[in-house]
Amino acid sequence: MSGLITTDVLVIGAGLAGERAAISAAAEGNEVVILSLVPPRRSHSCAAQGGMQAALGNCAKGEGDSEELHWLDTVKGSDWGCDQEVARIFADTAPVAMREMAHHGVPWTRVKGGPADYFIKGKKVTLEEPHDKEGLIMHRDFGGVSRWRTCYTADGTGHTVLYTMDNMVVQLGITVHDRMEAISLIHDGTRCLGAVVRCLRTGALKSYLAKATVIATGGFGRIYKYSTNAIINQGTGQSIALDTGIVPMGNMESVQFHPTGIVPTDILVTEGCRGDGGLLLDVDEYRFMPDYEPEKQELASRDVVSRRMAEHIQKGKGVPSPDGDHLWLDLRHLGEQHLRTKLREVYDICMYFLGVNPIKELVPVRPTQHYSMGGIRVNKDGHAYGLEGLWSVGESACWDMHGMNRLGGNSLAETVVAGMFCGERLGQWASKQTLSLDAGLAAKAVAVQQERIDALLGDGLGQANENADELLNIMQETLQDKVGIFRKGDELAEAVDTLRDLYQRAQNLKLRSSTRGANPEVALALRLPGMIKLGLCVAKGALLRTESRGGHSREDYPERNDKEWLNRTLARWPEGAAEPDISYEPVGLLESPPGHRGYGGATNIPMEQSVQEYNDNVKQEWIKQGWHETATPIGAELKEMVEYASTKES
């Protein structure tokens, strides 16, 4: 027997994006239930260290900052692959989001007026922090930015913001069902009605029916062998959306490698290490980044720094170790006081997991899979393409403010901003809907999943001759080796072949255990085919994109090609297909025409169309792809802005 639970808004995922969306939806008068694989405060948002970008411009090096500059840095960071209008919504909303979190209790690090010592580009400098800003939110430097604008709480930003957010959820009495996994969406081909959910305490299935279903399950980094992601970041939310056969994933080949995962264990140490003056050294303890990136040095965007590191290791300048070649992160000059306060988590991680004392010793690091820019393709309200009533926010979505590379500190900020902005819109949308109580459809969806579980626990699936752990390892190694920082056509084609084969093999799983309750082997067997499907979307998208843009870097196509590839990849998986169908749409309305980023040193093939010609086509192409009309007509904000600018001029 399975239970049936109804609510107005069902949020899948209790990290920052999901909880903030739940709060907004509740504020619109909806009943909200949040599901989570783990207790909310254990969500991966809690592990974010460095901070959140918002153009408050409170400190000396933030002076003159504006939403406009934040927007432009974000567009450049994305290598012009983002939706510029979404980037503008984000940059404009971020300051309010930070202040709201301050109001609710985040103990942000604050400005202290007077002289303060910093390390900038390898040199110690003393700056005068403004006395008139004393006590406002402080900022640190991050990669790819024109001003210091990262708001932070020491190096526990994600932790403090998530704890504050979950406090708000508790205060509002929003229901959270933890240890619950949505394993399929209930839909009728045009509308999403809820989800089939497996209880990770008992193994039992339930169905949740809701007017709006919101996927906020974070990234899918764990399809890679070496990832900084928490082990729950297996793309469960993207998988169930892809399984509908209708909803496309956007830009799945756009995967971020963070410069400083520690070796071994792949745990992240924040970009704040370099923001606060940390340096990258090679086997000779030589500081190599200024040779590659004279302007930004260690603080170019992540895709660029990671590529330069990989390039330098390929030149034989890596430090050999049993766990592979790495480089060094030098934090010693920052001093004990700084490392034991502002970078305290980093200090603990180095001490506990490496036995390295960063006050005295160098920290072994290498670029490590870190972030999924791609995800469930949504319109600017967060409404998924193709399926009414399905929404997505945060890393699980492709909203798409990051394009082919996201800037450090922009994703943690995105969680709260998208949660606010899209949460309000989906809350307003849901409050106008009536709940479709199609218990028959729900029962059918549950039966499909129950059959799958029964088969797994019985004789196995298909030929019942495959082991889930083994297939998982092959998948992770394939993506790691062949769909990494530098990509080549022949290797990508091999990866697609291997993954296609693995997907077939995953139809023949046999478990070794038969425990019916909270059996982790069942959980893995249920997730695995979806993970392989996501991997195939990544690999196939990467194979077909014959250019280099942001985090997608093709050795055989080293130029960014704005003539042919100024677009977003969409991957759908039709029912019964062996691999995804790939199509493309324009990136969105162009306000800033593609240009040079000011770092990274790549060459570009210019676009042939005029910006006007490109923009004229956008809406039609989006509709063709299943785009839902946004609450504010598309382009309205952009038009307002242009009008405003022209009145200012006249």
Added chain:
Amino acid sequence: MARQLTFRIFRYDPSDPGSKPGFVDYKLEETPRLNLFVALHRIREQQAPDLQFDFVCRAGVCGSCGMMINGRPTLGCRTLTAELPTTITLAPMPAFKLIGDLSVDTGTWFRGMSERVESWIHTQKKFDPTAEEERMDNETAEKIYELDRCIECGCCIAGCGTANIRDDFLGATALNRIGRFMLDPRDERDSEDWFELVSTDEGVFGCMGLMGCDDVCPKELPLLEVFAYMRRRMTEVARGKAKPDAGTCLPVIN
């Protein structure tokens, strides 16, 4: 030569009427820098596919993997086998409801704790999206963060003499949370508001003073100081001496 390790692991599936609680031994060869996150996954992959345990961040920040390691509650991910004898006994943390094997229900417990201490800023002020953020001196922010670092792993509860014999004891994590809000100038609750909850046997006076919490806290929160401060503050309220602004000057941490 690499050590042969014996993991003596508590196994029990409460959902299965046929399951009997007991310890099962698993052998594993030690590899360099082996920690319990890697070791337990290896055991699951190679020997016990249905073994239940909880890890999320595997970096010591999410608080999921509290467990009894040779009788002491601590984080599994941060524990290296090299620091342990060849026989490693693993059991679920007491004081929490067992889900199965090493997995316990900390989520329900901590949500209940948050509701009980009303773990949110109590203020009459409404958020004004057009206004600059309210100012706070950085030292105050640092003091709040010091206590806000609790990761809700539950080790302090598992290691607490009182919490193990009475369910209604708030425990160190809750008192620490209260301390965090007492310190916060944004929170308008005063000593009188806290008195009902904190000054009882369920609160700070239920503590037997064993201070197991302070011994085992993986984040090294200043729990001794928190308890000392709470007792004193509550005694002052009882004697009618509490200063209304005392909440902003908790002398605990530097």
